[in-house]
Amino acid sequence: MAAAVRGAEELELLERLLGLPGGNKYGVQGERKVPVLQSNNGPGLTGLMTIAAHLVRQARKEQLLGSSAEEKAVVQQWLEYRVTRVNGGSSKEDTRTILKDLNVHLEDKVYLAGNIFTLADILMYYGLHHIMVDLTVQEKEKYLNVSRWFNHIQHYPGVRQHLSDVVFIKNRLYTNAH
Amino acid sequence: MGFGDLKSAAGLRVLNDFLADKSYIEGYVPSQADIAVFEAIAAPPPADLFHALRWYNHIKSYEKQKASLPGVKKALGKYGPADVEDTTGAATDSKDDDDIDLFGSDDEEESEEAKKLREERLAQYESKKSKKPAVIAKSSILLDVKPWDDETDMAKLEECVRSIQADGLVWGSSKLVPVGYGIKKLQIQCVVEDDKVGTDMLEERITAFEDYVQSMDVAAFNKI
Numbered sequence: 502m503a504a505a506v507r508g509a510e511e512l513e514l515l516e517r518l519l520g521l522p523g524g525n526k527y528g529v530q531g532e533r534k535v536p537v538l539q540s541n542n543g544p545g546l547t548g549l550m551t552i553a554a555h556l557v558r559q560a561r562k563e564q565l566l567g568s569s570a571e572e573k574a575v576v577q578q579w580l581e582y583r584v585t586r587v588n589g590g591s592s593k594e595d596t597r598t599i600l601k602d603l604n605v606h607l608e609d610k611v612y613l614a615g616n617i618f619t620l621a622d623i624l625m626y627y628g629l630h631h632i633m634v635d636l637t638v639q640e641k642e643k644y645l646n647v648s649r650w651f652n653h654i655q656h657y658p659g660v661r662q663h664l665s666d667v668v669f670i671k672n673r674l675y676t677n678a679h
Numbered sequence: 680m681g682f683g684d685l686k687s688a689a690g691l692r693v694l695n696d697f698l699a700d701k702s703y704i705e706g707y708v709p710s711q712a713d714i715a716v717f718e719a720i721a722a723p724p725p726a727d728l729f730h731a732l733r734w735y736n737h738i739k740s741y742e743k744q745k746a747s748l749p750g751v752k753k754a755l756g757k758y759g760p761a762d763v764e765d766t767t768g769a770a771t772d773s774k775d776d777d778d779i780d781l782f783g784s785d786d787e788e789e790s791e792e793a794k795k796l797r798e799e800r801l802a803q804y805e806s807k808k809s810k811k812p813a814v815i816a817k818s819s820i821l822l823d824v825k826p827w828d829d830e831t832d833m834a835k836l837e838e839c840v841r842s843i844q845a846d847g848l849v850w851g852s853s854k855l856v857p858v859g860y861g862i863k864k865l866q867i868q869c870v871v872e873d874d875k876v877g878t879d880m881l882e883e884r885i886t887a888f889e890d891y892v893q894s895m896d897v898a899a900f901n902k903i
Contacts, residue, residue: 609733611702616740649700656707669700 509536511627512552518623518659519560527552533588549588549624550580557620565620575614579621587628596632600644603629607646611653618657626654633667641669681756681765685719693763694720695728702734704758710750712758713738719755719767816873819851821866821899824885824892829861836891837865843884847872866898873902 509527526539538546567573613621641648655661683690705712717738724731756765851868
């Protein structure tokens with residue numbers, strides 16, 4: 502199984518994607534390795550969502566958190582899902598549930614929050630990368646909507662960086678499955 | 680390539696299958712390819728073709744920026760699965776939607792009102808033109824008149840040339856320019872009204888003084 506992109510590494514990827522100068526120091530805390538942003542003045546920030554949202558604001562790319570109230574809520578919901586479900590689960594059963602959830606959600610959407618690219622897409626991509634790498638061709642096709650979304654996000658400028666390019670075959674094998 | 684007839688259910692199904700694993704018609708960003716296909720579809724695809732519908736709604740969200748999307752619109756036959764032909768519009772009417780209208784002059788879409796307005800303007804323009812005294816087009820011509828030999832009396836030659844009178848012809852200054860071997864040519868300026876005097880007529884009249892003039896050229900011709 503490929504190593505999961507976790508904590509500090511993920512936040513550094515996000516920093517680069519946002520075009521921030523970097524230089525932030527990250528640490529991890531506790532048994533579940535919750536990321537912490539250390540700062541010189543004050544207590545610092547704890548938790549992936551908190552730090553990510555902070556970085557987005559720092560880069561003045563608030564649109565990544567959603568524009569309308571509804572979008573903001575959806576972004577929040579998927580970030581929460583990312584932290585609690587994707588990070589929490591590791592069994593095959595959990596993975597299947599996550600992919601199924603996403604597949605249903607993405608059926609009528611291009612991005613997680615609908616028509617705009619948001620922080621939810623970025624973090625979900627980083628969170629799912631190690632799962633997608635290990636999927637078989639059949640599974641990728643079974644979760645077709647996830648595959649399409651994933652392939653789209655990994656081609657979004659600046660997102661993939663050093664992560665491996667997950668290959669999706671162009672011709673479907675089981676065209677009658679849907 | 681193509682989607683068949685995009686205005687039919689079968690064509691939309693091809694589009695739906697095509698978009699199942701793609702977010703856009705081409706590449707990973709919205710482009711003119713999407714707009715081209717989007718505009719070929721009359722109404723949102725039905726709900727059971729959810730891939731096509733998802734795409735349709737997504738492209739619709741770009742409607743305001745559609746002119747600024749990257750890429751160049753191509754014929755519908757350039758998009759879509761390789762094994763399907765484009766037949767959109769082939770059966771319905773003769774509108775050749777495959778053509779890219781480079782000049783944006785789409786006569787078919789000119790509404791009745793616009794047409795009427797245009798005709799009115801044309802008529803107005805015509806009547807104005809006929810009433811207004813036409814601007815008299817004039818030209819300034821510089822003529823070179825060459826004598827037979829060095830013994831030709833240039834003063835007499837100039838007098839002959841200046842003796843030519845015609846409506847709309849005014850002679851101007853003149854000078855003698857040496858050509859060589861003691862021969863000089865007469866360079867003379869005149870202003871003519873284009874409608875009344877032509878260079879052919881001038882040439883004919885000047886060369887008529889056979890005793891003095893060997894030939895005549897137009898050295899310069901300027902519209903005033």
